[in-house]
Amino acid sequence: MATTDLKLKQPGSIAKPGPVGRLVRFVFGVASVYYVVGLLSVRAGLLTDESSIRPLILNGLLPSVFLVSYVVNIGFSRAWKKWPALVSVALILASAGVGYIQSSAFQSLLLARTIWALELYLFTHLGLSFLLSAILATPGCEMRSFHHLYSIVTGKPTPEHHCPVGPLSAIDRWEKEHRNGNDN
Secondary structure, rough: OOOOOOOOEEEOOOOOOOOOHHHHHHHHHHHHHHHHHHEEEEEEOOOOOOOOOOOHHHHOOHHHHHHHHHHHHHHHHOOOOHHHHHHHHHHHHHHHHHHHHHHHOOOHHHHHHHHHHHHHHHHHHHHHHHHHHHHHHOOOOOOHHHHHHHHHHHOOOOOOOOOOOHHHHHHHHHHHHHHHOHHH
């Protein structure tokens, strides 16, 4: 079961991804960066002509709230559990309330800016992490790719972390078994 708990492993305890795992990481990275480009393209007009938040922004809201705790906890080596998601939701709700008071509309510019900023940070961090992990063959979770780069540059080993959500851990296990000749 997926958990936001930080479970760092000793350096070298998680196998590096093979070509399939690296390709999947690359595709996820490109998709994340593509979404960031979309976000940047609407930065001057976060609301539609009908004063609604653009669908592009609303489409990323649930994935952002779901992923933010993993990105922050694993990416920054913090054991904050679900707090990043809770703080994000609180900021979004506060923005919705203040925006409603200011404009008498639920879908306000303030709410759109808050969601946009959360998504811009999250998908930029995620996209760069996926791309870097594909290039470096970072073991385990892509959120450790900047730590892995630091380890390569300095020669100081850094802890690793399994991917708690998504298909990467399963793909990496399958590739490891396949490399070892254990096609089960």
